[in-house]
Amino acid sequence: xxxxxxxxxxxxxxxxxxxxxxxxxxxxxxxxxxxxxxxxxxxxxxxxxxxxxxxxxxxxxxxxxxxxxxxxxxx
Numbered sequence: 001x002x003x004x005x006x007x008x009x010x011x012x013x014x015x016x017x018x019x020x021x022x023x024x025x026x027x028x029x030x031x032x033x034x035x036x037x038x039x040x041x042x043x044x045x046x047x048x049x050x051x052x053x054x055x056x057x058x059x060x061x062x063x064x065x066x067x068x069x070x071x072x073x074x075x
Contacts, residue, residue, distance in 0.1 A: 010063040011054060021047035028064055035059060 007028050012018040023031075027045045034043045034056060043054045 006048070008065040010065075012060040012062075013055075013058045014060050015058070019052065021045070021049065021052060023047050031062065032064075035062065 005025050006022050007025050008020060008022050009028050009031070010018060010020045023045055027047075031043055031045055031054070040057055041055075043056055045052050045054065
């Protein structure tokens with residue numbers, strides 16, 4: 001189950017496959033700031049399944065999903 005302070009992101013790369021990961025809200029914010037700053041190099045983001053190192057100049061887009069909502073019957 002996703003933690004309350006986590007969000008799913010999708011990162012698309014030029015010339016290769018993308019990835020989808022469940023990261024902290026803080027990690028997603030930091031990635032967006034790194035991309036907006038037009039800096040070169042890499043960025044490390046911790047996800048639920050491990051740590052990813054992203055080459056910033058290869059990122060085409062980042063999709064940030066809305067927080068997951070629960071559908072169905074709950075108690």
